[in-house]
Amino acid sequence: MNLVGNAKGYVVIGNRLVGPQNDTPNFTGIYMVSDKSNTRATVSGPIQPGFRSFSDTSLTIKNGKYKSTMTLGRIVNGNSFAIEFVTKKKQFLWAKKVSASYVLNLDMSSSKFHHNNNVTCPSGPTICILNVPIDLVGNVFNATVTNFKSSRGNTVGSATFKNIQVK
Amino acid sequence: MKKFLFIVIALCCFSAANAQIFRVGPTAEGSLNISNETKTKPGFAVGAKAEMDFNNMERGWFIDASVLFNNRNRQSEDYFNNETKLTQHWTYSTYSLLIPVNMGYKFRLSDNLNILAAVGPYVDLGLTGTDKVITTDAGGHSAETKVLSNVYGDKLFNRVNFGFDAKAGIEFAKHYQLFLSYSRGFTNLFKGDGISAKAQDIHVRFSYMF
Numbered sequence: 001m002n003l004v005g006n007a008k009g010y011v012v013i014g015n016r017l018v019g020p021q022n023d024t025p026n027f028t029g030i031y032m033v034s035d036k037s038n039t040r041a042t043v044s045g046p047i048q049p050g051f052r053s054f055s056d057t058s059l060t061i062k063n064g065k066y067k068s069t070m071t072l073g074r075i076v077n078g079n080s081f082a083i084e085f086v087t088k089k090k091q092f093l094w095a096k097k098v099s100a101s102y103v104l105n106l107d108m109s110s111s112k113f114h115h116n117n118n119v120t121c122p123s124g125p126t127i128c129i130l131n132v133p134i135d136l137v138g139n140v141f142n143a144t145v146t147n148f149k150s151s152r153g154n155t156v157g158s159a160t161f162k163n164i165q166v167k
Numbered sequence: 168m169k170k171f172l173f174i175v176i177a178l179c180c181f182s183a184a185n186a187q188i189f190r191v192g193p194t195a196e197g198s199l200n201i202s203n204e205t206k207t208k209p210g211f212a213v214g215a216k217a218e219m220d221f222n223n224m225e226r227g228w229f230i231d232a233s234v235l236f237n238n239r240n241r242q243s244e245d246y247f248n249n250e251t252k253l254t255q256h257w258t259y260s261t262y263s264l265l266i267p268v269n270m271g272y273k274f275r276l277s278d279n280l281n282i283l284a285a286v287g288p289y290v291d292l293g294l295t296g297t298d299k300v301i302t303t304d305a306g307g308h309s310a311e312t313k314v315l316s317n318v319y320g321d322k323l324f325n326r327v328n329f330g331f332d333a334k335a336g337i338e339f340a341k342h343y344q345l346f347l348s349y350s351r352g353f354t355n356l357f358k359g360d361g362i363s364a365k366a367q368d369i370h371v372r373f374s375y376m377f
Contacts, residue, residue, distance in 0.1 A: 047257065
């Protein structure tokens with residue numbers, strides 16, 4: 001028996017062309033982050049990863065004087081999605097950046113990938129690298145953020161972003 | 168007629184030479200890096216400055232140029248890896264030769280006080296610099312690793328940078344100058360297309376002009 005397939009999921013079985021019955025992603029694994037701290041040294045590049053945000057992928061929650069914003073994006077020197085977190089405190093004339101820790105649930109789905117992840121970012125860092133390769137997800141995807149919370153208040157935010165273009 | 172022209176030209180040259188005042192002196196500055204993609208960090212520069220006043224020392228147009236041994240310190244944002252739970256940031260400490268050339272105007276306020284404002288280009292020639300990465304684990308233990316010992320030689324940073332400089336300040340007691348200046352680079356600090364970061368600094372410069 002010979003099996004010949006194409007990118008759309010059609011395969012040739014004998015003299016017949018058989019297509020998928022449901023248009024669902026063929027990878028629906030749930031990616032969970034290990035709770036254990038990893039103390040092994042990582043191989044660091046000579047330059048910071050950098051961050052590039054995607055268009056219209058920000059979610060802001062307000063907690064009194066504090067405004068916390070998460071933005072979906074990618075690292076520039078590397079191949080992974082990332083999230084930028086910023087919290088600003090309203091001062092007399094300006095907004096001052098303050099540190100905060102963050103938690104959220106991120107669901108990413110594209111035609112070839114489905115990913116669900118609990119993201120936890122401790123106080124201090126502003127960019128959280130997700131370790132999800134760009135090429136695994138593809139250039140267009142949808143994302144749903146739920147239970148976005150910062151340590152600067154109790155407000156919970158959720159949002160859905162459709163057709164995000166990877167830059 | 169030829170004699171007359173010669174006398175006129177000679178007189179013009181003489182009067183122009185008399186009007187121009189040339190001064191030199193040491194200069195030192197403290198600076199604050201405010202470029203994007205990096206955190207605010209202090210730096211310093213020391214060197215010599217030359218100034219030429221076209222009319223007189225108290226008011227009028229002037230041009231100045233400095234040669235400064237320049238230290239800049241830059242630190243990246245903190246990056247947290249959601250899988251390894253490690254937080255990392257990169258620090259770049261660079262040494263270069265900074266040469267700003269400014270043209271400006273002096274306003275006389277009193278016998279001992281002038282206000283100055285000037286703008287002009289600068290060129291920054293990289294000499295050497297280190298690149299370190301600081302890794303902190305979930306327990307708060309940090310480890311520092313030197314990644315590169317010469318960021319210019321190892322082609323991480325562009326060796327030649329251009330930009331512009333704008334400054335305003337005061338000159339008091341005829342010899343002392345204090346400037347607050349802002350400079351912005353036109354060229355990318357890092358080589359390659361990855362991170363777009365241009366130098367951007369605020370300086371406080373103090374000079375003594377002989």
